[in-house]
Amino acid sequence: MKVTRRQFVKGGVTAFTVSFAAPAFLSDIARAQGASRRNLVVLYLSGGNDALSTLIPYGDSFYYSRRPSIAVPAANVLQVGTDASGKVLGLHPRLTGLRQVFDQGRLALIQRTGYTNSSRSHFLGTDIWSTANPVNSSGTGWLGRYLDALPDPVDPLVGWSTVRELPHMLEGREVSVPAIPSVSGYAFLSPNTGAEAAYSRATMTSMASHLPVDRPHVAFVNGTSQAAMATLDRVASVGTYTGTVTYANNGLAQALKAVAGAIAKGIGTKVFWVQLGGFDTHAAQNTNAANAGYANLMGTVGDSTASKPRSDCSIRAIQFRRAWMSSMYS
Amino acid sequence: MSDWPLLDHLLRRAGFGATPAERDYYASMSYNEVVEDLLAFDPATTDIDHLIGTPGYLGFTARNGFMPNTVIADARQRWIFRMVHSPAPLQEKMALFWHHHFATAYSKLAGTYGASVGTRMMAAKPSEDTTGTRGQIELFRQLGLGKFSDLLVEVAKDPAMIVWLDGRTNVRTAPQENFGRELMELFTFGIGNYVEADVYAAARVFTGWNLAQGGTRNTTTEYYTFSYRATQHDTAAKTFTFPIYSNGSKVIPARSGDAGIQDGLDLIAALAVHPETARRLSRRLWTWFVSEVEAPDEAWVERIAGVYLSSGTDMRTVMRDVLRSSQFRSSRHHFHRYAWPVEYVVRSLKEIGHVGFSANDTLTPMLNMGQQLFEPPDVNGWALGPAWFSTGGMLARMNFAAALATNQRFELRTASQPYRQSPQTLIDYAIARLSLPDVPAPVYNALVDYVRAGGTWTGSDTQLLTKAGGVFHLLTGSGEYQFV
Numbered sequence: 001m002k003v004t005r006r007q008f009v010k011g012g013v014t015a016f017t018v019s020f021a022a023p024a025f026l027s028d029i030a031r032a033q034g035a036s037r038r039n040l041v042v043l044y045l046s047g048g049n050d051a052l053s054t055l056i057p058y059g060d061s062f063y064y065s066r067r068p069s070i071a072v073p074a075a076n077v078l079q080v081g082t083d084a085s086g087k088v089l090g091l092h093p094r095l096t097g098l099r100q101v102f103d104q105g106r107l108a109l110i111q112r113t114g115y116t117n118s119s120r121s122h123f124l125g126t127d128i129w130s131t132a133n134p135v136n137s138s139g140t141g142w143l144g145r146y147l148d149a150l151p152d153p154v155d156p157l158v159g160w161s162t163v164r165e166l167p168h169m170l171e172g173r174e175v176s177v178p179a180i181p182s183v184s185g186y187a188f189l190s191p192n193t194g195a196e197a198a199y200s201r202a203t204m205t206s207m208a209s210h211l212p213v214d215r216p217h218v219a220f221v222n223g224t225s226q227a228a229m230a231t232l233d234r235v236a237s238v239g240t241y242t243g244t245v246t247y248a249n250n251g252l253a254q255a256l257k258a259v260a261g262a263i264a265k266g267i268g269t270k271v272f273w274v275q276l277g278g279f280d281t282h283a284a285q286n287t288n289a290a291n292a293g294y295a296n297l298m299g300t301v302g303d304s305t306a307s308k309p310r311s312d313c314s315i316r317a318i319q320f321r322r323a324w325m326s327s328m329y330s
Numbered sequence: 331m332s333d334w335p336l337l338d339h340l341l342r343r344a345g346f347g348a349t350p351a352e353r354d355y356y357a358s359m360s361y362n363e364v365v366e367d368l369l370a371f372d373p374a375t376t377d378i379d380h381l382i383g384t385p386g387y388l389g390f391t392a393r394n395g396f397m398p399n400t401v402i403a404d405a406r407q408r409w410i411f412r413m414v415h416s417p418a419p420l421q422e423k424m425a426l427f428w429h430h431h432f433a434t435a436y437s438k439l440a441g442t443y444g445a446s447v448g449t450r451m452m453a454a455k456p457s458e459d460t461t462g463t464r465g466q467i468e469l470f471r472q473l474g475l476g477k478f479s480d481l482l483v484e485v486a487k488d489p490a491m492i493v494w495l496d497g498r499t500n501v502r503t504a505p506q507e508n509f510g511r512e513l514m515e516l517f518t519f520g521i522g523n524y525v526e527a528d529v530y531a532a533a534r535v536f537t538g539w540n541l542a543q544g545g546t547r548n549t550t551t552e553y554y555t556f557s558y559r560a561t562q563h564d565t566a567a568k569t570f571t572f573p574i575y576s577n578g579s580k581v582i583p584a585r586s587g588d589a590g591i592q593d594g595l596d597l598i599a600a601l602a603v604h605p606e607t608a609r610r611l612s613r614r615l616w617t618w619f620v621s622e623v624e625a626p627d628e629a630w631v632e633r634i635a636g637v638y639l640s641s642g643t644d645m646r647t648v649m650r651d652v653l654r655s656s657q658f659r660s661s662r663h664h665f666h667r668y669a670w671p672v673e674y675v676v677r678s679l680k681e682i683g684h685v686g687f688s689a690n691d692t693l694t695p696m697l698n699m700g701q702q703l704f705e706p707p708d709v710n711g712w713a714l715g716p717a718w719f720s721t722g723g724m725l726a727r728m729n730f731a732a733a734l735a736t737n738q739r740f741e742l743r744t745a746s747q748p749y750r751q752s753p754q755t756l757i758d759y760a761i762a763r764l765s766l767p768d769v770p771a772p773v774y775n776a777l778v779d780y781v782r783a784g785g786t787w788t789g790s791d792t793q794l795l796t797k798a799g800g801v802f803h804l805l806t807g808s809g810e811y812q813f814v
Contacts, residue, residue, distance in 0.1 A: 179698075192800060207772075218810060220716055225807075231721060
């Protein structure tokens, strides 16, 4: 019998005698998933981005009266029109790349995401944001829950975190998302080289294929090893991707190159996680200085998501979060 | 003792496995004598830190000197070194158990007070730290087998915990619930035994349990100690839904600010001896020492809980009963725990070898396996059991095994020379040295094929250099080896 991760984690030993039946509403999600060839790429601005410095209500006097030193002057913003209530909005001046995408009609900007009475605790706030659950924020992440709802068999490469420590958002109960911070690191090493290394790999694959029915816990671990061995080549194929544009030699650009490569090579991954840190800017935000912390962060975001990989993977939507961290300290 | 599988089982569970020399040391003792030897350590005399850097021991990597009291990567190296070499492995095993139970993460401390103070709070050894700080892990190493009630009091006063669960913002005018909640939910009797009103009352109990800064802020002399601030303490009575005192009273009486620290001591004393605390700890000990594959044996849980209560929460007495219990010894439960990354790494260092290997070279692999010492993901500790085993995590285990086998291949060749007669003798030697259970025939046959691959087996030194390392790598990366 085939031992799958979800059967094991879900029901332990007893899961081997019961079949998994998904509720109807989950099947709808599954159909929607199967019908779509689109991928979700999440770019997470870690540390709590100050949304009001990213998408600026530059016609709002309240914005300027409450932010006497860090407001972005109206003359500097990149105008993008008005929101539903008629307030004029503009992007941070360093987001010229995103502005181009917006002008092409390929970018949606969503304001005022979040929840009421947002927590001022970094930890609780991050947990709530990760789980999308302000009541009980210790459970699975919102993307993890989505992946848990996919029908069997779930591809072990259905998700891909480009950051080493799996974000809480991707933590599911049944589906395990691999952290692949570097394509070359997701490889099978051997004490020897050449033909000997190939023997080692073949032997490990063969050993992992043994699923002892009397020891389901060992079968589970071997199943995980099997999945690892079976996905090596797909991940490695991404390493041969050169791209149609030049990627900068920084972490975010290289992560986006891997994502573009995985999509271009069609390895089957549906959800990608990409992250840029440093948004916990506190008193060093210095919104308006051309080469200070925040402007550089905005420059990195705008340039890497828009002008660089634009021709490789289209950015469908970028969601800006409410500024619960920065506003706490600024 | 001649029952090698049982001795190996005991040393994997109460320690991190054994080197060939350690097995020899225990071989002349009876089972109960080994248990007593493991239990009897005196934290004052088991210190082996002075051996760090000595040839023949696990190495370390110094960046700007080796500063385990103020640089977290060095603190991690030091703890790995202790796990590999300590003559009191149960001391480190219990410290790891409490590190998970009272899961506190360095990153929040460092984010609050900087990297040096954060490392001190987690890991400083008081006798070697210029500020005399006792890091949280040293508390666990000192009191790990003492009375749980004492440990709880020290944890409540521990600067790392006070930062981690925000005790320093818990004041009369604005009670902060984090510590009071986790004290009941995670550290003692668990969910279902209290209500939200108890959480609020517990928060008020600990108002004023704060920190005092010593030294000069933002210099190398900066440190923090526990400080009870009488003026910040809520002096009114606190009512709980469970008994606090032996007469059945559920009310901690109103006390002056000066006397108010007694509130917390009373609540901790009550929680420590609550029967559900005894059962919850007992179940955790089952999972940590006996089996993760089978649910706790409830008769065992009741018995161990009884020992815990009758001994006045004495963990050494409790652990003696755990390790001597027939359930612990039963071969049924051998290899029934999913090895934590740190257990996997330390066991493989002890069983394969470590000469010329740096403790620093375990840190990134362990991170890839999903565990970083001093950095549990949250106050719940790590997600255990099957949750360790993602594809990336499994690959990281295999690759650590490859790196270690590569590093040790000359040693492995020499050690394997007496077993070079056939592929089978080589494999049997590796299986015994890695304290593995019987390897299933399909796995065994795959290994035989591996040793034969590439040419007729002659057992030459050249073949041994290639294949001994290869066999140790494959067995250490096998499913069987992921269990302790």
